Amino acid sequence: MSPCQNTIVLETRQVGRRIIKNGGVIRTVEGVSYSFFKAHIYNLVGPSGAGKSSFLRLLNRLDEPSEGEVLYFGKPLASYPPTQLRKKVSMLFQSPYLFPGKVRDNLLYCCGDKSPEEIESLLIRVGLSPDFADKDAEDISGGERQRVAIARALSLEPEVLLLDEPTASLDPSSSQTIERLVLKLADELCLTTIIVTHNPDQARRLGGETILLVKGRLIESGQTETILTTPETELGMKYINKELI
Template sequence: MTTADADATTSPGPVVVAEAVAVRQGGRELLREVTLDVRRGRVLVLRGPSGAGKSTLLRCLNGLVWPDAGVVRLDGADLRSLPAPAVRRRVALVSQTPVMLPGTVADNLAYGLASPGPDRLTRAAAAAALPSALLDRDAAELSGGERARVAIARALTRDPEVLLLDEPTAALDADAAATITTTVRALADTGLAVVVATHDDTLAAAIADEVATLPTGGRGAG
């Protein structure tokens, strides 16, 4: 793996660290020994060909997949030693194809929250560049770009420290992709640590503080 444009002397310390992480399944290598740091206020872009394991790595970073070798640490603690709900709140993953739950956009943002006050939902929507007028709309009626922003806003309602985005501009038109690009950069500028797996050269060039290129040879998803 190579990492470009990193400046450890000026950027905040890492919130998530992956150390020689590898994943194997059924005799196949899904992810080959990746080491990287995820820092607050910065965007780390994951690059690599299809099958290099970018999606698998994102799932390792929030404990949805456990590595067969290496370790993932959150603020210095091995992810395996931490309660899974706490990890998923602190390290939020937005998948490539966001799933919209039945009901309104507000219902989607409030899902799983113990006290989903309207101010909390409005703040999350605003941070994801989602107009408040959409909160009462049926989520099934949204465009692809709106769904992508709802998924980001839903993750933000839990006040994560790290946001993981898997191909956030895939299948979006140019205007929707540009909105996502601006939103991701703005979120990092507030101090959020962001990791983006993408094949989109325009997105990567616009948002990346650091670029990690996964080694070839893995046969995982993404």
């Protein structure tokens, strides 16, 4: 373990979120406390509606917690300007959105002063060839879109990468390419990576730690292999036995 891995980057303290939908109150996240260390990979797993994506959105303040707090390097998220915070805690969505134009335009979207060499190195970093910069963002495959979206996020030199089911709409081969890329980036850039996945096998391949959420609550957490083979709770057993929908 490198020294940088002892630093807590993000921490949630009894964080919860309630939303009002169709006149009723729904608790999407409830009392989740967890510490995320630098350069670690975390899998957020759980059945549909477990609050995985809702929890992820609280970590870069795309949504506000209704209770509890989230700390970034020990300070509440609210103490950072949201625009600065999100450059350091970058989030990618399930279906990446690329802005109209060339791939290059997307890579320049966050920092317009990047040199051609920097654009080239961003593309190489995510496993794409440098001439990819001239492709129309509309004309590339799902896996390539996801890699361009990752490169665009990397252009901000983030500390944390939040990935919301980045491989959900990809074929198995593209999914594994993204998984390898996530592992490589976490290692090379000391990136803290928190990835929502509905696929326990993917969590196993990514390793690191796994957090099981059910109905917004943290049920189990720890080393991925332990959580996915010998869970301590009944809900954990039900999850690995695919009894939770």
